Amino acid sequence: MAPTSGFNGFSKKCVSFYKELAKHNAKPWFDAHRDDFDNHVMAPARQFVAEMGERLKLISPRIQAEPRVNRSIFRINRDARFSKDKRPYTTRLTLWFWEGNRPRTECSGFYFHLEPPQLMLGTGIYRFSKPILDEYRRSVVHAKHGPSLLNALDEVRSKKRYNLWGMHYKKIPRGFDPKHECVELLLYNGLYLGFEDRIPQEFYSAKLLDWCFQHFSNMAPLHAWLVEMMKRAGQR
Numbered sequence: 349m350a351p352t353s354g355f356n357g358f359s360k361k362c363v364s365f366y367k368e369l370a371k372h373n374a375k376p377w378f379d380a381h382r383d384d385f386d387n388h389v390m391a392p393a394r395q396f397v398a399e400m401g402e403r404l405k406l407i408s409p410r411i412q413a414e415p416r417v418n419r420s421i422f423r424i425n426r427d428a429r430f431s432k433d434k435r436p437y438t439t440r441l442t443l444w445f446w447e448g449n450r451p452r453t454e455c456s457g458f459y460f461h462l463e464p465p466q467l468m469l470g471t472g473i474y475r476f477s478k479p480i481l482d483e484y485r486r487s488v489v490h491a492k493h494g495p496s497l498l499n500a501l502d503e504v505r506s507k508k509r510y511n512l513w514g515m516h517y518k519k520i521p522r523g524f525d526p527k528h529e530c531v532e533l534l535l536y537n538g539l540y541l542g543f544e545d546r547i548p549q550e551f552y553s554a555k556l557l558d559w560c561f562q563h564f565s566n567m568a569p570l571h572a573w574l575v576e577m578m579k580r581a582g583q584r
Contacts, residue, residue: 355395357553456574470542483581500569514538
């Protein structure tokens with residue numbers, strides 16, 4: 349569904365909805381507060397996705413932003429079939445803007461995650477599929493692509509103390525030089541960076557668009573590197 353008006357921020361009722369949902373995570377409570385979810389979560393989320401998507405095209409012209417559930421807006425219903433945790437709903441609002449032809453969660457993109465009292469922004473790929481992991485490792489030790497990745501990370505970190513996540517392995521993969529300048533990056537099975545902080549005052553106004561776009565722009569060098577890496581993977 350397309351937004352009907354411009355984005356003017358999320359309301360405090362959006363935050364209170366998720367706080368209360370964390371306490372009353374059950375279908376009867378959700379059904380009784382469905383109007384709050386529709387009006388104070390989904391409506392502004394659609395508006396935000398549409399307008400942020402247009403802004404992100406300034407730094408990533410092929411970015412995909414689709415203001416609907418299971419595209420840029422992650423569904424609130426949990427898949428609890430194979431989990432011991434049978435709570436039916438997620439207690440966070442997750443928005444995703446991605447670039448690439450693979451399934452959206454396999455692509456690099458820009459991430460927005462509200463889970464009161466915190467807000468997280470990030471960019472990158474949460475977990476590499478096996479073919480992408482192989483290409484990532486080749487790129488890390490490549491004479492050109494490895495230093496390019498280090499430069500991208502240095503550029504991002506020079507603007508703010510963004511955290512780098514995705515380290516998974518304890519040992520360097522077999523066949524790689526343990527003395528390589530990028531060796532630590534071989535321990536990652538996904539590569540993404542960002543920050544988490546208390547919900548800023550901008551969250552409640554249209555200024556949130558500028559606030560998020562500035563951070564996404566700061567983190568864009570890593571996104572650009574990952575997009576090029578994914579292109580190389582697709583050529584093999």
